[in-house]
Amino acid sequence: MTAPVATAAPPPSAASGSLLSKLEIDVRMLGMLAALAVIWVGFDLLSGGVFLTPRNLWNLSVQTASVAIMATGMVLVIVTRNIDLSVGAILGVTGMIIGVTQVQWLPAYLGLEHWLTAPLAVLLAITVGGLIGLFQGWLIAYMGIPSFIVTLGGLLVWRGAAWWVTAGQTVAPMDTRFKAFGGGVEGALGANATWIIAAVACGLIVVALGFARRRRLRFGFPVRPGWADATIAVVACAAVLAAAAIANAYPLPAGTARRWAEANGIAWPEGGLFIPHGIALPVLIAVAVGLVMTFIATRRRFGRYVFAIGGNPEAAELSGINTRWTLMKVFGLMGLLCGISACISTARLNAATNAAGSLDELYVIASAVIGGTSLAGGIGTIAGAILGALVMQSLQSGMVLLGVDTPLQNIVVGAVLVLAVWVDSLYRRRIK
């Protein structure tokens, strides 16, 4: 353990790089943000300024949450050169189970609207989803059945099971506290909480950048120039604060606001009250899931193994990695995330239906792939998948806003998926 040799060997010179390389920004990610900007501005122009309103963006964020959460797990699945076609069906059966739980089973013991109902339902969703995922993972990793087949079977089995829970009946309504997971008025966190969360997020961004920089300096590794780190911090914080401002610019509907005012003993003024929604709980959950999954994928041993398996399964095995157990955990994690998404979509609909999550598997896979996850394995980012989900949802809700027929919507989304993957492959070939 002598002094780090690195101090003696700095790279030739980083000065020759372009602005982007100095900022160490992923060019592909930047391209996706640009594409998203084009889509947003395009729809805003076509819709006469309706798309880029706080109201629409707020709804867009809530609509994206469920698919985005599952897409973060799909990234890891696809990175290991596998696929999971059953996520929509797992969401469906999990949603039915927690629906029945809080509408029929739990009230029998706890009574209606007990405070424990919502936490128990969430816990159950995560457990059931995780167990289904682990079971499928076991079939894939230990029994050696291709994931395509296991999860194709799973798609049929769990969708059938979802029907079976109540013989096809829709279960409604959900527990009031549980409904917060779906966003809406119950799940809007309000202005103050939103600003506090945004401030904490900004603080964390600055601290994280500072720590990373100090650590590299201590080992004598090359670091980004100071202004580049500062620029990244400013841009990231500005984005967080802008999102908070937009969420807070969308007021509760007048009727809800009036009820709220009455409940709190505030006189209803002449012009009405401006009570902001603030960020929605499902969106906060999706962001938290994105951060946790990024942490797992990049900072944990498990994530390293997942990528190693995707890059070279044989090498991973020869390195002494327990590739089977790792693979089983990847599918378990995917199932767990389906459980979280089941909570969000069940709460949003305020009902559990056996059709919930139908075709979600395709949107989830598409999000991951549009977000730069390579179906050949080994490559993909969590942030990319979330952006991919946002791109997909933006396209869909933009077309709904424009009154585009449903068949045409599907045609456009399908074409965009193929186009995105083609552009991505061109990009990859060029940088190689």
Added chain:
Amino acid sequence: MQTNGTTPLVEMRNISIAFGGIKAVDGVSVDLRPGEVVGLLGHNGAGKSTLIKILSGAYKPDAGEIYVNGEHADIATPRDAKRYGIETIYQTLALADNIDAAGNIFLGREVLTPYGTLDDATMEAETRKVMARLNPHFRRFKEPVKALSGGQRQSVAIARAIYFNARVLIMDEPTAALGPAETQQVADLVLQLKKEGIGIFLISHDIHDVFGLADRVSVMKNGKLVGSASVQDVTQDEVLGMIILGKCPPGATPGPGAS
């Protein structure tokens, strides 16, 4: 063969393995002493790579035993082999192409911070140290190894094998993909490691490579051991005869595969 009295570092006795009824390795015994380089020779498909994959834990033999320092060793997985200090540089290099040099060197043996997260900074610092010794011009620490040249990839694979204080090093065709200068580098490294008392199995189908470096050679043909010999006791032509014809010369100890 009994040039010194020390217990062999590694002894593989009567190893057999079959794939789908075909005996890839059939009753082969080889051994290796500290500071010794043993060349394992044979045609492609002679069973050399399969034999060493058994030693490195990638395959489990159908029959036979492995002894490390005279004690029976149970090697069922690559992890077991590494625990006995047996490191392998595979012919394919076995690198995860999408991960950087440090990630590959520490793959399966990551350094963690007290919080249980990957300690990338320490791993990169250690990688810079070991690479400075192996390949002083290496600079591309942050790039996936896919972007590296053949020689650079080779150094990463070697670094992974020697970083963790190997006692036995298996090199499977280490120079197959290298130019003359890099081949010389590998040869220098082999001699240096030998001086440090590491035992090395050098697998090759090119006897010129092996003759300059090895103390002994063992020759395989059709999964069987033709024979073993000290390099002083046999000529290159005789070894060539062992490889091609399976003919064991007088200077060598014949094995079951000798015709």
